[in-house]
Amino acid sequence: MNGDLDRLQEVVGLRFNDETLLHRALVHSSFLNENPDFDLASNERLEFLGDALLDFIVGERLYRSFPEMDEGELTKLRAALINAKTLAKFARSMELGDYMRLSRGEDERGGRARAGLLSDAFEALVAAIYLDSGLEAVENFVMPFIEPEAARVLERGLERDHKSRLQEWTQSELRVTPVYRTIKERGPDHAKEFTVEVWVGDTAYGRGEGRTKQAAQQRAAQHALEELAKDDV
Incomplete structure (x- = not known):
């Protein structure tokens, strides 16, 4: 030590x-x-x-x-x-x-x-x-x-969202912008649920679900931030 x-x-x-x-x-x-x-x-x-x-x-x-x-x-x-x-x-x-x-x-x-x-x-x-x-x-x-x-x-401000935080970090540290991909839509038009993955470079770092694509993207970004922190943020 x-x-x-x-x-x-x-x-x-x-x-x-x-x-x-x-x-x-x-x-x-x-x-x-x-x-x-x-x-x-x-x-x-x-x-x-x-x-x-x-x-x-x-x-x-x-x-x-x-x-x-x-x-x-x-x-x-x-x-x-x-x-x-x-x-x-x-x-x-x-x-x-x-x-x-x-x-x-x-x-x-x-x-x-x-x-x-x-x-x-x-x-x-x-x-x-x-x-x-x-x-x-x-x-x-x-x-x-x-x-x-x-x-x-x-x-x-507390309301600075997960997507903004993720993009700030990836652009600063990796010179890349996160990409969000909708991988699943289910339910009727009035009650759809979306599943979104966020990719940083060639790796999917987070997945999220929500009643709107924006909500699903926010959850995916939150999970990505948690995973990146484990790796080496």
């Missing part, structure tokens, strides 16, 4: 009572495949708990901070704040990938920079903080990331 865990604890703002939890949060499953006798489990169980903690902590903060928002708006805002892309951005800002235990192959393939791996590690770190020091410590760690990100999301 690269990096000094003392330095990481300074970045987190917490001295762990049980450093084993911090170590475990940084163990990717690929490392155990290569080192089966290693004495710690992977971070997958911590990731599960961290995901639930983030949903609760951020959900409660949004509920208290925005009494004028209805359930749908709160859900959209939380989804914009807790997703693989955003959590990976937080992880990169603290250079979390430098501290991870990865297999040699995963490391050589650029795993330390991969969004899916980084977002999982961030969630695992959240869980480790909670198990070590409680909910208040998690809030103290998470909110300096969440609050400015929420301000940015609200400034650009």
